[in-house]
Amino acid sequence: MTVRDPGLTELKFRDPGRARALAGTLARVVGDIGRDRVSVMHVCGSHEQAIARFGLRAALPRTLDVIMGPGCPVCITDVPEVDEGVALARQGVRVATYGDMLKVPGTSMSLADAQAEGARVEVVYSVAQAVDAARRSDEPLVFFATGFETTAVATAAAVLQDPPPNFFVLSAHKYIPPVMEIVAEMPETRVEGFLAAGHAATITGWGVFEPLVARHRLPVVVAGFEPLDILAGLVKLAELIRDGRPSVENMFPRCVTKEGNLRAQERLWRVFRPIGGRWRGIAHVPNGNLRLRDEWAHLDARRQFDIDLHRLCDHAPPALVEACLCGDIMAGIKAPTDCGLFGRQCVPGAPVGACMVSSEGTCRIWYQYGGHPELGGYGAVCAR
Amino acid sequence: MCLGVPGKVIDVQGSVATVDFWGVRRQVRLDVVDEPVEPGDYILNHVGYAIRRIPTGEIEATLALYEELLARADADLMAADIRGEIQGVGDDRA
Secondary structure (H helix, E strand, O other), X not given: OOOOOXXXXXXXXXXXXXXXXXXXXXXHHHHHHOOOOEEEEEOOHHXXXXXXXXXXXXXXXXXXXXXXXXXXXXXXXXXXXXXXXXXXXXXXXXXXXXXXXXXXXXXXXXXXXXXXXXXXXXXXOOHHHHHHHHXXXXXXXXXXXXXXXXXXXXXXXHXXXXXXXXXXXXXXXXXXHHHHHHHXXXXXXXXXXXXXXXXXXXXXXXXXXXXXXXXXXXXXXXXXXXXXXXXXXXXXXXXXXXXXXXXXXXXXXXXXXXXXXXXXHHHHHHHEEEEEEEEOOOEEEEEEEEEEOHHHHHHEHHHHOOOOOHHHHXXXXXXXXXXXXXXXXXXXXXXXXXXXXXXXXXXXXEOOOHHHOOOOOHHHHHHHHOOOOOOOOHHHHHXX | OOOOEEXXXXXXXOOEEEEEEOOEEEEEEXXXXXXXXXXXXXXXXXXXXXXXXXXXXXXXXXXXXXXHHHOOOXXXXXXXXXXXXXXXXXXXXX
């Protein structure tokens, strides 16, 4: 059912000796905790890619569960937000967005479906391209802006670069720190600590996690994306759990400082304000959505267009959606393999849920690499 | 979107840099990077914007993951994401 690259076991690693040492330390520290199960969560699609890609779970102690939380920016874009983009496109407005967004299901259709019906939906790699495209024409162009802090700062910079008057922004940007609090507060949660994403923290700085740690007494470790970075981050997190010492530790100092990128933050908050809103499948997240401030109302697609969502509700959503576990998977309560659709009715070519659409979605990643690969590749190196 | 891609700065004109990503040259905006960027520096690019100047001495460690992945077949999900970033950065096709 799950397709795996047969070449995975041939992977080479920069420093197998260090990997073995880290895996050994991790086993010892998790052993010291002395419980049947210790669960930690990361909140980044790139972390999951690296963990699955390099077979890291095979090198982890059996009692340590590393769960992917709501870390896929495409997946957590809520259905009504996709609907807004689809409705605009079907109303004849040019819509530009990141390629990952095309197949994400809305209530009755995705942007790709709208495109197939003749709506003008264009893929861009950068908001800067959308601005350029608007400049070359007099027609209105709406940039459907998705993603976390790292892409939100790019949108903010574009807004501040004096875009042409026919350029508009439909912001579905999300801000990571508040959703970590929501996950920490979920009654079903087993999460005892977070591995925070290095590049989002490059923007926010690691200091942003201090209130979360103080409120929930859960440790947070900022980690990079190299397999060794992730292993080192997990060792530090396990030590903090073992010692009952909730604090923030920065294990990615080559990219992350306590204050973060102040210039980027200044631009981000000059353009956006945080408001509460739903994340697909998760919950209402206070301060989790980024919307344009009133000062930028003239380029806010929500305020400049009459977005008619009612017409989309004429079609009933496909029945399979009812069985989709995306929400529980993103909340870290279920794994893709708990879903009856995974790899059967739900595959990358015909995704039922958003988690199978994006290359950063948990289901898409597990579909390619498997979530618990056999001892091979990295695992073999570490277990030797 | 989260991983971004590092590249070497070739030229800087105002707030736009020409950056080399494994032989592919693209324009990257410097609006949000918080340190001065000069030719020869390495930056971390996210969707056409530099978000970080990579400190000298950290460059090798930063590039290692990418080089390992880029050596792999096209079918690889993570490598495809990185190639997409490399090919797409600052491209003016829309």
